[in-house]
Amino acid sequence: MAKIIAHIDLNAFFATCEVLRDPSLKGKPLIVGHVGRSGIVSTCSYEARAFGVHSGQPTFQALRLCPDAIVVEPHFRDYEVYSRSFFSYVREVTPLIEVASIDECYADMTKALSGVKDPVAFLRKMQWDLRERTGLNCSIGVAPTKWLAKMGSDMKKPMGLVLIRRRDIKNVLYPLPIESFWGIGKKTAPRLREQGILTIGDLAGAMERNDPILQAELGKFYQTAKEWIEGKGSDTVHLEAEDPKSVGVSETLMHDMQGYEEIKRTLFNICKEVERRAEKEGKVGRGCTLHVKDTTFKTHTKAASFDMPTRDASVLFEKASALYQTHYEDLEVRLIGVTLEKLGDMAKAEVQMSLWNYEQYEEMDKTKLLIAELNRKLDHPAIMRLSEAKKGDKNDD
DNA sequence: TCTGGGGTCCTAGGACCC
């Protein structure tokens, strides 16, 4: 039986949280983000969007477009609290939710909507109830698969509600520009446009023809995208958050820097922060990667492995420093970062360690055997005589 | 004074082993 999946996405989440923190900001053009050398807009209110301000834009550019905008530094701790209240509301409607990020989730609504006469009214009520309870606005996409639901929630903001049945795919999705395809970004979209693929419908058409150029262009993603667009994508909502596979910290420097001496302090602090976050996750890693962004925005990476799983900042710092000094001493850098990888649980790592110790112990045991063997040989009459002779020497002294 | 920081997944090439 077909499932009913909802994708629920909070609108202008960080900006909305800031208004909840300080109601005097309501109705004003608001930018959440950093000011300063490399500040960008994290999120902005709809009032600011009207001026052409958008996420990812350098803050100074945004302020040129909208000089009256109020810039607020983000308060992530508070966003996490609002985020939790959002998820707990959705969990009251259905416990089958998959947290996709701080401001969005998938919900399997199959059971919650069974027997509901007017699903649209039910979902509308959800939106208003959430707003009343938490002050947060959301857009909802409802569809038989997660990808279709995600596409739906993206289509109308704020407080949008879009239902996409399989038979609606052609009417609803095909006319959309190729850029709006979730999974096709700013590198692939222009290349598809060059091939005459301007809309999602064009993409679907090329896939029906099994276009070999398109297949080469998209690689493994071709098959995934084909299934998504045909309504055959995943409808499985994963309740448990997956264990992180890496923990990393990076920082854009106050100014471009060159040489280890200039960056070592920052590098050390980054390693300390990686250690702190790995500890919070209860993880240790078997390797690390040093990231460096040069002044042309090109990113370089160098990886190293550890003999033993660790999260120790001094071990990280030692590895990262060595990598930096051997590869980037002469590079002018904008950003540096360190990522701890190949993560495992600390508890399991301790088991590994005790195994390792046991092997060490065994090695030691072998050595003991060798010594015993040696001692037996030393018991040989000839050796005895030799040692007796030594004693004799001593006695001669 | 241009362009953050946190992640995941994929790809291509090389090393290594059988």
Add this chain to the structure above:
DNA sequence: TCTGGGGTCCTAGGACCC
């Protein structure tokens, strides 16, 4: 004496997402 082929693991780089 002119060069196998498959599998796996690792590294570096890149695309994409929020």
